[in-house]
Amino acid sequence: MPDALYQLVYYSRNHIAGDQAAFTANVENILAASRRNNVRDGITGALLFNNGCFAQVLEGPLGVVEAAFERIQQDERHGEVSLLALSPIETRSFPNWAMGYVGSSAAQAASFSAIGQGSGFDLSLLGSEEIHRILRDLAVEEESAAA
Numbered sequence: 001m002p003d004a005l006y007q008l009v010y011y012s013r014n015h016i017a018g019d020q021a022a023f024t025a026n027v028e029n030i031l032a033a034s035r036r037n038n039v040r041d042g043i044t045g046a047l048l049f050n051n052g053c054f055a056q057v058l059e060g061p062l063g064v065v066e067a068a069f070e071r072i073q074q075d076e077r078h079g080e081v082s083l084l085a086l087s088p089i090e091t092r093s094f095p096n097w098a099m100g101y102v103g104s105s106a107a108q109a110a111s112f113s114a115i116g117q118g119s120g121f122d123l124s125l126l127g128s129e130e131i132h133r134i135l136r137d138l139a140v141e142e143e144s145a146a147a
């Protein structure tokens with residue numbers, strides 16, 4: 001029987017100093033390490049950046065998800081890492097994304113503005129279900145745009 005699947009959701013505050021170029025370079029570096037490790041570990045998920053906060057969904061077998069979260073919490077490129085949810089799931093929401101990243105394109109900005117109304121764009125004010133829903137909707141949009 002395959003290992004039971006879990007989903008972890010957290011948010012954190014960006015600590016990357018410097019200009020936009022420094023931020024972009026750091027995010028590229030984070031995504032490269034994430035994709036390499038997550039493919040190895042059987043983790044999928046998505047990372048969102050908005051208004052100085054990261055939010056991330058990680059899904060996979062419990063042991064590897066917890067180990068990834070331990071590493072992520074030690075990373076000084078962000079801080080105030082707050083766990084929002086760790087729960088068993090039946091199926092993956094991001095089966096095709098070793099680590100999807102949203103936080104740049106115009107389409108994404110438009111879908112943020114819809115949720116931004118209530119939250120003022122502040123990811124720390126959103127609950128885990130809402131973060132999960134936003135990321136899943138954006139993933140579906142990205143995949144249908146790419147198809």
Ligand SMILES: Cc1cc2nc3c(=O)[nH]c(=O)nc-3n(C[C@H](O)[C@H](O)[C@H](O)COP(=O)(O)O)c2cc1C
Pocket residue numbers: 030033034035037038047054056058068071072073074075077078099
């Ligand atoms: C916001 C954020 C999200 C991250 N997400 C992941 C992730 O999904 N998987 C992962 O392995 N590392 C992730 N990292 C990077 C880890 O903190 C760490 O740098 C990396 O796992 C080290 O991998 P390496 O030893 O292979 O270089 C993330 C870091 C940050 C700041």
